[in-house]
Amino acid sequence: MSEEKSVPNEQEEVANNDQVNTQQAEELGAGSDEISSLDEQTQDAASLEILQQQLDAALAEAKEAKDQVLRAQAEMQNVQRRAKQDVEKAHKFALDKFSNELLPVVDSLERALETAAPTGEEASKAMHEGIELTLKMFLDVLKKFNVEQLDPVGEPFDPQFHEAMAMQESQDAEPGTVLAAIQKGYTLNGRLVRPAMVVVSKASATKIDEKA
Template sequence: MTNKPHDPKDEELERAERDAEPQSLDTENVDTLDGLEEALQTDDDAAMSQSDQEADILAARVAELEQELAQAKDQQVRAAAEAQNARRRAEQDADKAKKFALEKFVKELLPVVDSLEKGLESMSEDVSETHREGVSMTLRMQLDVLKKFGVEPVDPHGEPFDPQYHEAMTLVPNPQMDPNTVMDVMQKGYTLNGRLVRPAMVVVSKQA
């Protein structure tokens, strides 16, 4: 059998047919690709896990800082309130000290007023009008000075008995007055800026 000479066209056709045939996959290359994909997926999972941990840590730190800030604000409010209360108490103490600084002096001066009042009441008709007017003027001046500094008399004649301002010396039956009424004032009381300096000594009525 005689060999035919190779025709270049035939060789090209054979090459095209070979190229058109499906090529077999290289198992080794496929395994390598799968490994790369798994490695990439593992790296992604690890990165996501680390990111979640960092986010949790940051969230916990933020919560801790918020709690510390709230505590600091609360302490600041408490400190401001305490400072305000201390300042208010200091102002009240200073005001009281100013108002009642004369209390001892007033107590010492009241017997002088009592003496002037009793002296004026006990003056007989034989005493000259000039003498009477002099004592009366001295008493008025004394009371005006006391009033100027916040001293007021307590003269509760005919008023209901008040143990906060009155001191009952005796109880006397009196059908003409309601029980527990001041019948007579033996000695006037006095207040200094609203605070009792000396109670009024009184006679109180009781049911007959």
């Protein structure tokens, strides 16, 4: 009877051992799955980091390329603006030298008009009128091309457009007033071609004594 009972016990032990082995195998399998899962997560994180670095690098390159395009556009606009200004200046002041060469002719006509005062004779009167008409035509042509005459008598002295040749006492004019123009000045499109040579008033000794 005792031998019959020992057989089932051995079978139970084998079964128990199999069960234990199965559990251990399952635990080992679960552990390997967890390790594999961790490895995959680590690889995914590394891949994401690499992708993020590549994205940041691509964004930086795109920003740099955009900045270069904007700088190139700005430089092109500056070049176009400067070229336009140069063309405008060339058009506006192309007659600068030419007009300056014509001014002595105008000066000669003005002096001739001052010296050729008309007398009672018809020939003298006709010559005076002819010179006056020629001078007017000359000035009209200059004005047509934006050459303006500066005749500042009675105006305050302006060093930007006037050149003082002498100072003269005056009781009637305020100090610093242009009393006479020895030679008239001219501008081309607002830019000085030749300054007016003038006589400027200064305070008279009488006015100074009165103030004292």
